[in-house]
Amino acid sequence: MPTEPTSFADRYAAVVYNPIKTPLKKLRKSVNAAASRAGWAETLWFATSETDAGQNATRRALRQGASVVLAAGGDGTVRAVAEALRDSEVPLAIVPLGTGNLLARNMQLPLGSLEESARIAFSGDERAIDVGVASVTGLDGATSDYVFLVMAGLGLDAQMLAATRSDLKRQVGWLAYVDAGVRVIPKSEPFRIRYSLAARAERHAHVSTILIANCGLLPGNMQFLPDAEIDDGILDIAVLQPKGVLGWLKIWRRVTWENGVLRRSSVGRRIIRLNEDMNERTMTTLRAADIRIALDMPQAFELDGDEFGVVRSLFLRADPQSLIVRVPTGGPGVGPAAGPALAAASGAV
Numbered sequence: 001m002p003t004e005p006t007s008f009a010d011r012y013a014a015v016v017y018n019p020i021k022t023p024l025k026k027l028r029k030s031v032n033a034a035a036s037r038a039g040w041a042e043t044l045w046f047a048t049s050e051t052d053a054g055q056n057a058t059r060r061a062l063r064q065g066a067s068v069v070l071a072a073g074g075d076g077t078v079r080a081v082a083e084a085l086r087d088s089e090v091p092l093a094i095v096p097l098g099t100g101n102l103l104a105r106n107m108q109l110p111l112g113s114l115e116e117s118a119r120i121a122f123s124g125d126e127r128a129i130d131v132g133v134a135s136v137t138g139l140d141g142a143t144s145d146y147v148f149l150v151m152a153g154l155g156l157d158a159q160m161l162a163a164t165r166s167d168l169k170r171q172v173g174w175l176a177y178v179d180a181g182v183r184v185i186p187k188s189e190p191f192r193i194r195y196s197l198a199a200r201a202e203r204h205a206h207v208s209t210i211l212i213a214n215c216g217l218l219p220g221n222m223q224f225l226p227d228a229e230i231d232d233g234i235l236d237i238a239v240l241q242p243k244g245v246l247g248w249l250k251i252w253r254r255v256t257w258e259n260g261v262l263r264r265s266s267v268g269r270r271i272i273r274l275n276e277d278m279n280e281r282t283m284t285t286l287r288a289a290d291i292r293i294a295l296d297m298p299q300a301f302e303l304d305g306d307e308f309g310v311v312r313s314l315f316l317r318a319d320p321q322s323l324i325v326r327v328p329t330g331g332p333g334v335g336p337a338a339g340p341a342l343a344a345a346s347g348a349v
Helices: 024-038 055-063 075-085 102-106 114-123 156-163 166-172 175-187 244-258 266-274 276-280
Strands: 013-017 044-047 068-073 092-096 125-138 143-148 151-155 191-197 203-207 209-213 235-240 283-288 290-303 306-327
Touching: 013 024, 013 055, 013 075, 013 092, 024 114, 044 055, 055 068, 055 075, 068 075, 068 114, 075 092, 075 102, 075 143, 075 306, 092 102, 092 114, 114 306, 143 290, 151 156, 151 306, 156 209, 156 290, 156 306, 203 209, 203 235, 235 290, 235 306, 283 290
Parallel strands: 013 044, 013 068, 068 092, 092 306
Antiparallel strands: 125 143, 125 306, 151 209, 151 290, 191 203, 191 290, 209 235, 235 283, 290 306
16 A cells, blocks of 8 residues: 655656657646646656556556556557556546546546646546456467456457558548448358356357447447446446347447437437337346356457457456546535545545
8 A cells, every 4th residue: 555645745647648649748738737736746757668558567557656646548558558557546647638538538537638638637536436347368278367447348349440541540530440440341240158147057159240349439429338337347248249230220229319319308218118028139238246257269359359269268357446536526426434434445346
């Protein structure tokens, strides 16, 4: 457990930044101004690299006594910093500079303002959130653990990420994934899985992709899993089993029309219930604290938009409220326990 500084002058932040995505001069100016206003000491700075996505840099910051760590970059940088901060009781502050910025969007954090992100880092409230933990068994039989904050994807979802053109992503943002989907979906082959929820009886399914979510908002502000909550100790799971183009159109309608529009009214929710049987045939939603998945054939796997290769089996679980995130004062999800007291409660279910 980190030693609590005796005064604000003894506190200092650390910034772990992606040098490719970060306007470093502007960020330094914003962070230094916010630190000065808060009366904190000089900030530490660590760049990510090809050999360190941010985990090692964050661990160095923790060893040096940082009181908060700012992750400046895309979802991959945020995920890497969170992996090292998990259970440390040191808060994560997010400076969203990526294409999706999915955790920031799901937590309704400000986008596009370095000054506001820096202000929240030094003077915002604190919110404890869940972290997903994926135990991944690869082709060589070795198992490794990784965290995810937004979503894990197996099968077609990961194939689409691998096919996304980096140049197009820079030009049009998340719409590059749509381009990848148009190219990948016609060639994709369903695969068989065996899965069990919370150690219950094993089930079998023939799927195109399976998504395991800590929160439910996708790029383009699409409400993919609208019941998912980031601090409930539960994973929300979507098993997609579309048949042909019509099946994908049903899923698209469910995500954009039903989840995005109809759920907002009582009449709309009744219409959704009338369509439940048809929806279940293409997209089944499940909820559990953990899920174990075995594959008949190895499949591509991704976490928070980063490729993690081909896997044979997975065990994914929610680690309840094991990460503290700085959020705007009085923002969504911040209740009476907000602030430093949340750190003491971060292990609660």
